[in-house]
Amino acid sequence: MAVVNIKIDSIILGPATGIASWSRMWDTTGATDGIHTITAYGSVGDLEISTSLITSVDNTNPTISTPGDIVFEEGTTGHVLSWDVFDVHPSYFEVYIDDSLYMTAAWESEINITLDALPFGEYNLTVVIWDETGRSASDTVMVTVQDITTPVLSEASDLTYVEGTSGHTVEWTASDRNPYSWSLLRNGAEIDSGIWNIREAVFTISVDGLTAGTHSITLTIYDKAGNEISDTVVVTVEPAPETTGTTSTTASGPTSPTGGEGSDPILLIVIGVALGSVAILIVIIVMMKRRSG
Ligand SMILES: [Ca+2]
Numbered sequence: 026m027a028v029v030n031i032k033i034d035s036i037i038l039g040p041a042t043g044i045a046s047w048s049r050m051w052d053t054t055g056a057t058d059g060i061h062t063i064t065a066y067g068s069v070g071d072l073e074i075s076t077s078l079i080t081s082v083d084n085t086n087p088t089i090s091t092p093g094d095i096v097f098e099e100g101t102t103g104h105v106l107s108w109d110v111f112d113v114h115p116s117y118f119e120v121y122i123d124d125s126l127y128m129t130a131a132w133e134s135e136i137n138i139t140l141d142a143l144p145f146g147e148y149n150l151t152v153v154i155w156d157e158t159g160r161s162a163s164d165t166v167m168v169t170v171q172d173i174t175t176p177v178l179s180e181a182s183d184l185t186y187v188e189g190t191s192g193h194t195v196e197w198t199a200s201d202r203n204p205y206s207w208s209l210l211r212n213g214a215e216i217d218s219g220i221w222n223i224r225e226a227v228f229t230i231s232v233d234g235l236t237a238g239t240h241s242i243t244l245t246i247y248d249k250a251g252n253e254i255s256d257t258v259v260v261t262v263e264p265a266p267e268t269t270g271t272t273s274t275t276a277s278g279p280t281s282p283t284g285g286e287g288s289d290p291i292l293l294i295v296i297g298v299a300l301g302s303v304a305i306l307i308v309i310i311v312m313m314k315r316r317s318g
C-alpha cells in the first residue's frame with residue numbers, strides 16, 4: 026500500500042495517483058512566477074519516501090521595445106532597427122516582412138535587423154518573440170525606402186545637317202536605380218513614349234529626314250518615384266543646295282526629304298545597357314509625324 030502526496034513549496038497540493046510511478050496535474054497559471062520546489066512524499070509499505078525537484082514558473086509574456094518607424098533613401102547604408110527584448114525564459118524570435126516569414130533565430134537580448142538591402146518601397150516589418158512556455162509579444166515598424174534621387178541624364182550637343190543627308194543621331198545616357206518611363210518630344214509635343222526598365226541605358230535617336238529648319242528634340246525620363254529630368258537638343262536642318270539640270274516632276278509640295286514621297290521622317294531609338302564591353306540593345310522605331318505646311 027502506497028500513499029504519495031505532492032506539495033508545492035510548503036503548500037500541500039494533494040495526493041498523486043499511480044502504482045509504480047505517481048503523478049498529479051498542477052495548473053501553474055495561478056502560481057507566482059519564479060522558482061518553486063515540488064516535493065513528492067509519503068509511504069510505500071513501511072518505507073517513508075520524499076523527493077523534490079526544482080522548477081520555474083513563467084506566466085508572463087515577453088516584453089519588447091517599440092522603435093519608431095524609419096524612412097531612408099534606397100542605397101544608403103547604416104540603417105538598423107533595434108528591439109530590446111526580455112523574458113525569464115527566452116526562446117526564439119521571428120521576423121516578418123509584409124506578413125511573410127523572413128527569418129527565425131535564437132533569442133538575443135537585443136534584436137538588430139539591418140535594412141540596407143531593402144529596395145525602394147514600403148514595408149511592414151514585424152518582430153515576434155517567443156518564450157519557452159509559448160508566450161509571445163510582437164512589434165511592427167513601418168519601413169519606407171524612398172527614392173528622392175533624380176535620374177541622371179547626359180546632355181547631348183546640338184547638331185546641324187544638310188537636308189536629305191543621313192546618319193545623324195542624338196545619343197543620351199541615362200541611369201537610375203528605379204527606371205520607369207521615357208517620353209520623346211519634338212518642338213514641345215510628345216511624339217512617343219515608352220517603358221524604361223534598364224538602370225544604365227543609352228538612348229540613340231536618328232534625326233534623319235527632318236525638313237529644313239530648326240527642330241527641338243527633348244528626351245524626358247522618369248523614375249518610379251516620379252522624379253524626372255529632361256534634355257533638349259536643337260537640330261538645324263539646312264536646305265539642300267539647288268541641283269541644276271534636273272527637272273523635278275514632283276514640285277507640287279514643299280521641300281521633301283529624299284526617299285520618295287510619303288516617307289515620313291523616322292526616329293530610331295536604341296536603348297541599351299553597357300555590361301562591360303557588351304551592349305544589349307533594344308530597338309524601337311518611332312514614326313515622327315511631320316507637320317504639314
Ligand atoms: Ca515569459
Ligand SMILES: [Ca+2]
Pocket residue numbers: 172173174175176201202203248250252
Ligand atoms: Ca531615382
